[in-house]
Amino acid sequence: MLxxxxxxVFFLQAEDGIRDLVRSxxxxxxxxxxxxxxxxxxxVSAAVVIRRQREDGRVTVALASLPDPDQPAMxxxxxxxxxxxxxxxxxxxxxxxGFNSRTADVPILVQRGIIQGVxxxxxxxxxxxxxxxxxxxxxxxxxxxxxxxxxxxxxxxTPSLHELAAAGGIPGKMGTTGDDVLGLWLAGDxxxxxxxxxxxxxxxxxVWLRTALFAGLLSPQGxxxxxxxxxxxxxxxxxxxxxxxxxxxxxWQALSGPGWATVG
Numbered sequence: 001m002l003x004x005x006x007x008x009v010f011f012l013q014a015e016d017g018i019r020d021l022v023r024s025x026x027x028x029x030x031x032x033x034x035x036x037x038x039x040x041x042x043x044v045s046a047a048v049v050i051r052r053q054r055e056d057g058r059v060t061v062a063l064a065s066l067p068d069p070d071q072p073a074m075x076x077x078x079x080x081x082x083x084x085x086x087x088x089x090x091x092x093x094x095x096x097x098g099f100n101s102r103t104a105d106v107p108i109l110v111q112r113g114i115i116q117g118v119x120x121x122x123x124x125x126x127x128x129x130x131x132x133x134x135x136x137x138x139x140x141x142x143x144x145x146x147x148x149x150x151x152x153x154x155x156x157x158t159p160s161l162h163e164l165a166a167a168g169g170i171p172g173k174m175g176t177t178g179d180d181v182l183g184l185w186l187a188g189d190x191x192x193x194x195x196x197x198x199x200x201x202x203x204x205x206x207v208w209l210r211t212a213l214f215a216g217l218l219s220p221q222g223x224x225x226x227x228x229x230x231x232x233x234x235x236x237x238x239x240x241x242x243x244x245x246x247x248x249x250x251x252w253q254a255l256s257g258p259g260w261a262t263v264g
Contacts, residue, residue: 039111043108045067047194048201062233065198076112077117085122085123088122093143097204097205099148161203164207169256171202173199174199174247174251209226
């Protein structure tokens with residue numbers, strides 16, 4: 001099973017607290033764009049695309065996210081516990097795939113999990129030697145693939161996820177950026193935060209598929225089949241009432257041009 005892992009973090013302080021903190025440092029009112037260390041942030045949403053290959057060879061793909069936008073916002077400890085427990089208890093263990101996940105997503109989960117008193121032993125379990133089992137933390141482990149590390153070399157030419165996706169005909173940002181999310185959180189608009197997170201998870205997954213095609217892990221036909229599975233899944237979700245996913249499909253179609261397959 002392959003999981004495209006994406007986590008978004010936002011400021012812990014209330015609005016007045018953020019303003020006071022930033023003003024005290026002589027930074028005026030640009031508080032929405034100030035970077036805080038991960039330990040001082042709060043995880044309010046997590047989203048994953050999950051690809052499973054059954055023993056009979058059948059492949060399924062799903063989109064999952066927290067919190068439920070129709071419910072009150074989850075306490076951070078509850079969100080982290082549920083997310084990490086489900087990942088840790090999956091059998092067989094999933095491979096994690098992300099974009100900047102080794103530098104951002106996983107350290108965020110670890111730091112905030114420690115601060116919140118979360119018990120995530122199954123997720124954190126490491127073998128005696130990296131090649132003897134699943135290890136999400138060893139820098140050379142194939143159980144955690146950071147696509148940004150593969151494509152960048154960490155030089156000036158390093159693309160953002162949005163840049164890499166948009167240049168390749170894959171939807172990037174969908175009207176909301178990271179700079180907007182604090183305002184959404186303070187306004188209580190959890191739904192738009194979750195939708196934004198889902199869009200980024202889908203984009204991460206599509207970029208990973210393109211990377212797998214480049215590396216020879218997928219044939220051109222296999223890559224086309226994987227994309228069609230994703231379209232079909234999104235089409236079913238739209239039919240079930242998740243209209244925001246139609247916006248993603250429409251953007252994907254517009255960027256893809258000729259050859260777009262009909263959603264089934």
